[in-house]
Amino acid sequence: MRQELASHLRCPACRADRTLHLQVAERDAREVREGTLTCEACGASFPVQEGIVELLHEPPAHLLAEAAGLERFAAQMRADGWDREMIRRLPDVEHGYWYVQARSMHQLMSSIPFQPGQSILDVGSNTCWAANRFAQAGLDAIALDISTAELQGLRTAEYFIADGSVFFERLLGSMDAIPLASGSLDYVYCCEVLHHNDLASLRRTFEEIARVLRPGGRLLMVNETLKTLRDPDGVHVEGVEQYDGYEHAHWAWRYRWEATRAGLFTEVIEPHYRPFFGDPAFSVRGAQARLVGPIVRRLSRAAQELTPARKAYLSWLNHCWGTVSMNMIATKPVRGLGRARTLARLRGSRRRAERRG
Ligand SMILES: C[S@@+](CC[C@H](N)C(=O)[O-])C[C@H]1O[C@@H](n2cnc3c(N)ncnc32)[C@H](O)[C@@H]1O
Numbered sequence: 001m002r003q004e005l006a007s008h009l010r011c012p013a014c015r016a017d018r019t020l021h022l023q024v025a026e027r028d029a030r031e032v033r034e035g036t037l038t039c040e041a042c043g044a045s046f047p048v049q050e051g052i053v054e055l056l057h058e059p060p061a062h063l064l065a066e067a068a069g070l071e072r073f074a075a076q077m078r079a080d081g082w083d084r085e086m087i088r089r090l091p092d093v094e095h096g097y098w099y100v101q102a103r104s105m106h107q108l109m110s111s112i113p114f115q116p117g118q119s120i121l122d123v124g125s126n127t128c129w130a131a132n133r134f135a136q137a138g139l140d141a142i143a144l145d146i147s148t149a150e151l152q153g154l155r156t157a158e159y160f161i162a163d164g165s166v167f168f169e170r171l172l173g174s175m176d177a178i179p180l181a182s183g184s185l186d187y188v189y190c191c192e193v194l195h196h197n198d199l200a201s202l203r204r205t206f207e208e209i210a211r212v213l214r215p216g217g218r219l220l221m222v223n224e225t226l227k228t229l230r231d232p233d234g235v236h237v238e239g240v241e242q243y244d245g246y247e248h249a250h251w252a253w254r255y256r257w258e259a260t261r262a263g264l265f266t267e268v269i270e271p272h273y274r275p276f277f278g279d280p281a282f283s284v285r286g287a288q289a290r291l292v293g294p295i296v297r298r299l300s301r302a303a304q305e306l307t308p309a310r311k312a313y314l315s316w317l318n319h320c321w322g323t324v325s326m327n328m329i330a331t332k333p334v335r336g337l338g339r340a341r342t343l344a345r346l347r348g349s350r351r352r353a354e355r356r357g
């Protein structure tokens, strides 16, 4: 960790903001590698090890089991040939899952008006590939996870930061008790992670996200696992059970309601990896067009151009049909600016970013 981070932290024991004092035991040119953070309010202390700030306080048993499962999963990945070079290439590897991740990151980077120096928390950062992308874009990125496992947790960050070309912070902690001070972030990025919550911790997590965002700050919820009418379980247990994953899909309305309940203004976003919503190269006008007849193609093209049809189709996918995961932007209100003006601002800035991108 870097010294400056200490003043943005929250003590996970007494939940006081900016009370952690850093004692440095060892540092290198990049950061503090070993040290201790002590809370001036309650006296609790927390280690900094290999640059990782360890602020996971009294975790529940299921969370420790999940972290242990990720160690086992990392061993499996190693056996399957995953190594530093492959991780450094993420998300640009040939695989359906990573295709979706790459398209989604491209969509985000070309539609959100990120400014160098803005702060972003990558929740459930796992291999830290997204924190790396944000850091490359000049953002002050922080990776948060419950696991330090190399290949499946925060120690994987070394693959990206060891050569000094980028830097991002690594926090061991839980999304339902984020160890960061209130109002300290411009963005919170959650990609395929909110479903690692039961209903009670999902509620706490949205409250925590709303707390750590500054007014006008945004939650970027990407590819969240859904329950739908066609698939009311949403999570398929085989691999999940083997590695003690704590996974619970939620309904689309639930993610939106919990964000709203936490005081955020929400907007559900179209996933561009889905041909209907995507850019022309991937749409029914492109490669997929050969699979459908000319009448279907024409109808589909007309629907693509109609906002109500797009909204209805997105809603049908998110609630009934599935085959997509859910994307949503949730903005913390700015005093004196209502929902309509906040969302109009968001749309305007997204349009400008898209034109630039
Ligand atoms: C499916 S992976 C996320 C993938 C990652 N965001 C990506 O896009 O590659 C879920 C991650 O969430 C982490 N996680 C699970 N519960 C968590 C919690 N309570 N707080 C923070 N991270 C958590 C897991 O350790 C795991 O790394």
Ligand SMILES: [Zn+2]
Binding pocket: 011, 012, 013, 014, 015, 016, 019, 039, 040, 041, 042, 043, 044
């Ligand atoms: Zn404290």
